[in-house]
Amino acid sequence: MTERVPILRIRQVLLVSIQTDLDDQDVLLLQDDLAQAVVDSGAHGVVIDITAVEIVDSFVGRMLATIASLSRLLDAQTVLVGMRPAVAITLVELGLSLGGVRTALTLDKGLRMLEDDRVERGSEGTAPDAVAHA
Amino acid sequence: MADKHVSERLIALLSGRGEDLGAEWAEKVTGSLGGRVARAEVERELREIYAALVAALSDGSVDGYDEAFGEVRALLTELSRNRALQGFTPTETAVSVFALKQVLEPSLVGEDSDADAYLRFAALLDTLGLFTIEVYSRTREELIAAQAEQLLELSTPVVKLWEGVIGVPLVGTLDSARTMVVMEKMLQALIDTGSEQAIIDITGVPTVDTEVAQHLLKTVVAARLMGAECTISGIRPQIAQTIVALGIDFGDIVTKSTLADALRHALRRSGTTVSRTAPQAGAR
Numbered sequence: 001m002t003e004r005v006p007i008l009r010i011r012q013v014l015l016v017s018i019q020t021d022l023d024d025q026d027v028l029l030l031q032d033d034l035a036q037a038v039v040d041s042g043a044h045g046v047v048i049d050i051t052a053v054e055i056v057d058s059f060v061g062r063m064l065a066t067i068a069s070l071s072r073l074l075d076a077q078t079v080l081v082g083m084r085p086a087v088a089i090t091l092v093e094l095g096l097s098l099g100g101v102r103t104a105l106t107l108d109k110g111l112r113m114l115e116d117d118r119v120e121r122g123s124e125g126t127a128p129d130a131v132a133h134a
Numbered sequence: 135m136a137d138k139h140v141s142e143r144l145i146a147l148l149s150g151r152g153e154d155l156g157a158e159w160a161e162k163v164t165g166s167l168g169g170r171v172a173r174a175e176v177e178r179e180l181r182e183i184y185a186a187l188v189a190a191l192s193d194g195s196v197d198g199y200d201e202a203f204g205e206v207r208a209l210l211t212e213l214s215r216n217r218a219l220q221g222f223t224p225t226e227t228a229v230s231v232f233a234l235k236q237v238l239e240p241s242l243v244g245e246d247s248d249a250d251a252y253l254r255f256a257a258l259l260d261t262l263g264l265f266t267i268e269v270y271s272r273t274r275e276e277l278i279a280a281q282a283e284q285l286l287e288l289s290t291p292v293v294k295l296w297e298g299v300i301g302v303p304l305v306g307t308l309d310s311a312r313t314m315v316v317m318e319k320m321l322q323a324l325i326d327t328g329s330e331q332a333i334i335d336i337t338g339v340p341t342v343d344t345e346v347a348q349h350l351l352k353t354v355v356a357a358r359l360m361g362a363e364c365t366i367s368g369i370r371p372q373i374a375q376t377i378v379a380l381g382i383d384f385g386d387i388v389t390k391s392t393l394a395d396a397l398r399h400a401l402r403r404s405g406t407t408v409s410r411t412a413p414q415a416g417a418r
Contacts, residue, residue, distance in 0.1 A: 088357075
């Protein structure tokens with residue numbers, strides 16, 4: 001019996017709060033749901049909260065990396081928040097450094113990171129104009 | 135039954151002059167310990183062993199590993215454990231058992247059966263003596279293991295350097311076990327203090343080889359996974375030479391030569407600015 005992980009929308013950010021240890025089926029479902037949700041909502045950011053996750057395996061680890069690159073492709077930044085020390089150590093021992101995934105200590109910091117990012121990207125967008133005028 | 139005969143003769147020998155032998159034994163042992171244990175203490179210990187020994191012999195056995203000697207072994211375990219913890223040498227510990235041989239010698243009358251009995255008794259005491267040494271070294275090993283663990287805890291403090299910046303000064307050689315402790319402590323501290331910057335200072339690490347570098351990399355990656363940034367500081371010139379010579383690549387990990395540089399970097403990354411003002415007069 002699989003249970004879908006809820007995907008909540010807070011303004012322009014999608015929040016995925018994983019509350020239980022996931023099995024492979026849940027992971028694949030989440031991946032599909034999230035890709036759909038990003039497209040439907042046009043969100044600019046995705047926050048994955050894994051504060052409650054105590055056990056990870058290589059499959060879940062790879063899923064996190066996949067979701068991140070998937071969202072990036074759809075123009076949404078992904079931030080992974082609330083990883084426990086034991087989980088971090090496990091991932092390192094598994095050899096998964098999640099190179100392309102951004103991380104933050106808490107949900108609050110993760111949201112702020114996305115906010116700062118958007119402001120930065122916004123100013124980037126105007127930069128060429130400024131150059132042109134100069 | 136030779137055993138029966140031998141043990142009977144031994145009981146006769148041992149209990150015949152029980153008080154004298156016990157006192158003499160205690161005398162010899164106290165002498166060999168150089169007065170570091172009180173005479174009364176030694177006498178109490180030995181009297182118990184003596185009594186247990188006679189009781190075991192009256193069961194008709196002369197084999198030190200026999201069930202009958204369980205009580206004797208228990209007492210010897212306690213004795214050598216105490217000696218080990220008090221810092222006596224193995225010789226000083228085992229002599230407590232072997233001294234009984236010398237004490238018994240004068241009371242032999244020179245009959246053949248006595249010689250036989252004495253030899254069997256000597257073999258028995260040898261067994262018990264070896265048992266004592268075994269317990270002694272086991273105790274010492276336990277002691278060393280416990281100390282190593284304490285040292286591990288002691289040597290890995292995590293300190294808060296600034297609001298949002300923690301420091302881990304490493305002193306001594308890094309091995310897998312220690313890296314694990316450091317990693318766990320540091321990651322937990324990141325959560326507890328809500329810090330986004332961590333500085334690992336390796337000024338006190340004598341050598342950096344590929345293994346140590348691997349351990350450092352793991353720690354940094356784990357901190358990154360949790361959303362914190364990790365800087366390595368305290369790289370001395372010789373160590374920098376070694377790292378380059380070994381071809382170790384620290385990748386995009388920020389390294390600084392001193393803790394002060396690392397702290398400045400961490401503060402800048404966290405958006406804190408520190409400015410210099412006119413020196414303040416001493417606070418009242």
